[in-house]
Amino acid sequence: MAFSAFASAPAAAEPAVRRRSWIALVLLLPGILYLLLFFITPLISLVFTSFQQPVINGDIGQYSAGFQWSNYTDSVVQYLPLILRAFGYALLATLLALVISYPLAYFIGVKVRGFPLVQSLLLTLVIAPFFISFLLRTLAWKQIMSDEGPIVVGLKALSIFPSDGHITGTPFAVIFGLTYNFIPFMTLPLYATLERLDVRYIEAGNDLYASPFTTFRKITVPLSLPGIVSGTLLTFIPAAGDYINASGDFLGSAQTSMVGNAIESNFLVTQNYPVAAALSIVLMAVILIIVGFYVRRAGTEDLI
Amino acid sequence: MAAGTFAEKGADLELVGITKTFPGFTAIRSLDLFIPAGSFFALLGPSGCGKTTTLRLVAGLEEPTAGRIVIGGKDVTSTKPFQRPVNTVFQSYALFPHMSVLENVAFGLRRRGIASPLEKAHEALRLVELDHLAARRPAQLSGGQQQRVALARAVVNRPALLLLDEPLGALDLKLRRQMQLELKDIQTEVGLTFLHVTHDQEEAMTMADTIAVMNRGEIEQMGAPEELYELPRTAFVANFLGQSNLFTGEVVSSTPNALTVAIAGQQLVIPSARAPRRSGTVTVGVRPEKLLLLTAPPAAPSSGVNVLGPGRVIDVSFSGVSTQYTIAVPGIGDVIVFAQNMVFGPVVHVGAEVWVSWNVEHGFGLEDSPAEAAAGVADAASAAGADGDVATSALTTVKA
Numbered sequence: 001m002a003f004s005a006f007a008s009a010p011a012a013a014e015p016a017v018r019r020r021s022w023i024a025l026v027l028l029l030p031g032i033l034y035l036l037l038f039f040i041t042p043l044i045s046l047v048f049t050s051f052q053q054p055v056i057n058g059d060i061g062q063y064s065a066g067f068q069w070s071n072y073t074d075s076v077v078q079y080l081p082l083i084l085r086a087f088g089y090a091l092l093a094t095l096l097a098l099v100i101s102y103p104l105a106y107f108i109g110v111k112v113r114g115f116p117l118v119q120s121l122l123l124t125l126v127i128a129p130f131f132i133s134f135l136l137r138t139l140a141w142k143q144i145m146s147d148e149g150p151i152v153v154g155l156k157a158l159s160i161f162p163s164d165g166h167i168t169g170t171p172f173a174v175i176f177g178l179t180y181n182f183i184p185f186m187t188l189p190l191y192a193t194l195e196r197l198d199v200r201y202i203e204a205g206n207d208l209y210a211s212p213f214t215t216f217r218k219i220t221v222p223l224s225l226p227g228i229v230s231g232t233l234l235t236f237i238p239a240a241g242d243y244i245n246a247s248g249d250f251l252g253s254a255q256t257s258m259v260g261n262a263i264e265s266n267f268l269v270t271q272n273y274p275v276a277a278a279l280s281i282v283l284m285a286v287i288l289i290i291v292g293f294y295v296r297r298a299g300t301e302d303l304i
Numbered sequence: 305m306a307a308g309t310f311a312e313k314g315a316d317l318e319l320v321g322i323t324k325t326f327p328g329f330t331a332i333r334s335l336d337l338f339i340p341a342g343s344f345f346a347l348l349g350p351s352g353c354g355k356t357t358t359l360r361l362v363a364g365l366e367e368p369t370a371g372r373i374v375i376g377g378k379d380v381t382s383t384k385p386f387q388r389p390v391n392t393v394f395q396s397y398a399l400f401p402h403m404s405v406l407e408n409v410a411f412g413l414r415r416r417g418i419a420s421p422l423e424k425a426h427e428a429l430r431l432v433e434l435d436h437l438a439a440r441r442p443a444q445l446s447g448g449q450q451q452r453v454a455l456a457r458a459v460v461n462r463p464a465l466l467l468l469d470e471p472l473g474a475l476d477l478k479l480r481r482q483m484q485l486e487l488k489d490i491q492t493e494v495g496l497t498f499l500h501v502t503h504d505q506e507e508a509m510t511m512a513d514t515i516a517v518m519n520r521g522e523i524e525q526m527g528a529p530e531e532l533y534e535l536p537r538t539a540f541v542a543n544f545l546g547q548s549n550l551f552t553g554e555v556v557s558s559t560p561n562a563l564t565v566a567i568a569g570q571q572l573v574i575p576s577a578r579a580p581r582r583s584g585t586v587t588v589g590v591r592p593e594k595l596l597l598l599t600a601p602p603a604a605p606s607s608g609v610n611v612l613g614p615g616r617v618i619d620v621s622f623s624g625v626s627t628q629y630t631i632a633v634p635g636i637g638d639v640i641v642f643a644q645n646m647v648f649g650p651v652v653h654v655g656a657e658v659w660v661s662w663n664v665e666h667g668f669g670l671e672d673s674p675a676e677a678a679a680g681v682a683d684a685a686s687a688a689g690a691d692g693d694v695a696t697s698a699l700t701t702v703k704a
Binding site for chain 1 (some may be wrong): 363364365384385386389390393394396398400401402407411412415416457461
């Protein structure tokens with residue numbers, strides 16, 4: 001009898017499951033359509049563009065369908081330093097943002113847990129920069145760090161800085177800008193996990209002879225790993241493709257160009273669409289590979 | 305304690321003038337306590353009486369406002385929790401969710417650099433009969449299994465002092481009984497000092513050598529379980545640890561042997577040795593299971609026996625092993641009698657006229673003044689209500 005009860009249970013549940021999946025499909029449809037129209041279609045178009053060849057005797061920016069694999073090899077060879085620089089800058093900015101955000105998120109999420117008002121006030125301060133346009137904020141930093149700005153003038157007056165020194169246009173300024181602009185994306189997911197961190201685990205760690213530092217390393221960090229992973233991804237991915245901070249119009253110079261700047265100039269200035277498309281796809285592929293490895297290792301907690 | 309070695313044996317714990325105030329209230333008031341090495345000591349009290357705070361102070365998770373904590377002759381008041389030779393079995397278990405059961409148990413050993421931590425962890429898991437689940441995550445275990453892992457994780461370190469914060473609270477009755485016995489076995493086997501915090505009086509009495517009953521941040525009475533039960537000093541202890549029938553009246557005569565108290569026209573005698581207050585208005589009591597239910601008035605008032613009655617049975621509640629009768633005695637109030645189930649079911653029914661009697665030597669007197677006694681009864685009643693582990697409370701309101 002018991003066996004037959006088990007056997008009949010799934011059969012009885014089946015129509016309900018089928019109906020639910022049908023409803024789920026209807027609910028998913030707008031999202032699927034949206035992705036098809038605005039993600040898959042442009043992606044396919046981008047792939048086609050990346051293989052196009054110039055029209056002989058045609059206008060600038062006139063290309064025809066083809067299979068020019070050299071678009072990839074040429075652009076990678078030509079822009080390799082920019083690609084490497086993009087990932088190097090993004091990595092540094094991500095690490096800096098993590099180092100700055102973790103204590104901040106820990107303070108808001110754990111230390112002032114008993115004071116919801118202080119908590120919301122501090123969170124508002126973290127998000128506050130979003131109320132001003134990204135471009136304006138970056139321009140403001142350009143002003144502050146410019147050669148006539150207070151920082152450079154002050155440092156020169158104190159003879160800490162050489163008289164021909166600059167801050168804008170240096171890798172420092174670009175990494176600073178990236179870090180600054182992406183800190184909220186790091187802080188918020190970290191806060192979300194740390195806010196739910198059960199301090200009793202920390203007490204248990206202390207009770208079991210772990211010093212505060214060891215407790216942090218062995219208990220707090222592993223338990224906040226989901227926040228660390230999502231925060232670093234939300235920072236690293238957009239930072240690697242960013243072209244505002246590194247642009248000469250903002251905090252960078254020709255010496256700090258990242259792959260995003262190369263894509264931008266090929267697309268908008270030289271109208272070399274196939275190269276821009278090829279670079280975009282290379283950027284996307286490299287990010288996917290890095291993120292794939294990272295998430296897999298984070299899942300097994302090898303990172304700690 | 306030196307790194308890399310186990311405590312040789314349990315250490316004694318001494319609390320000297322410990323006071324702990326939180327913003328708005330005082331959790332512990334000038335507490336002095338000495339727990340000898342190798343003993344199983346229980347702190348018993350209702351929620352909010354300060355017992356868990358005491359435990360956290362010993363563990364180092366809270367800092368005392370005043371006073372000293374001495375473990376094994378060493379003042380540890382200003383040391384951090386990880387520096388104290390103390391381990392805690394937390395009420396919530398607090399097993400690290402990101403580690404396997406084995407790694408949880410080995411955690412403390414690894415921190416102290418003790419050789420072959422995994423072997424010792426396996427050994428501790430065998431002690432709690434969970435070695436076959438060593439590779440699992442805590443979330444994959446049942447509540448009872450998690451509790452045993454938490455116990456293994458603390459015991460494996462052989463701390464000089466093991467702190468237990470209501471660790472059996474989440475278990476069902478049968479498993480709780482089993483764990484109580486296992487805990488007691490482990491304690492005798494490894495010879496550690498156990499400090500056990502609980503609100504379950506039965507658990508405290510089964511396991512502990514010494515019980516301290518706490519109420520409102522102070523220790524009401526301390527002693528062996530039998531001593532506390534048979535000779536409670538305050539109304540709170542009398543009603544928190546089991547139930548009591550309490551009567552308040554005036555002392556009419558006092559001899560070196562016996563104290564006679566007049567209660568609503570009836571006279572009760574208690575041994576003077578069991579009565580700390582011997583003049584004026586006093587509260588005396590007797591445990592419900594010491595009472596004998598009589599269906600006819602006793603033939604002749606014999607010495608050595610107290611008789612109350614006649615009264616009317618107003619409630620009969622049958623619980624298998626025994627039957628609880630509530631008897632309303634005019635002028636005195638409700639008296640509770642536990643009668644063992646010697647025949648089939650209750651012997652009298654609601655409405656019957658009965659008398660109760662008990663041996664003089666079973667009575668006891670309280671140290672409390674009548675006002676203190678009333679407050680103690682109220683505290684014990686609210687504690688029973690809040691914790692829900694004492695089904696009824698013997699509230700004998702005396703209209704003297």
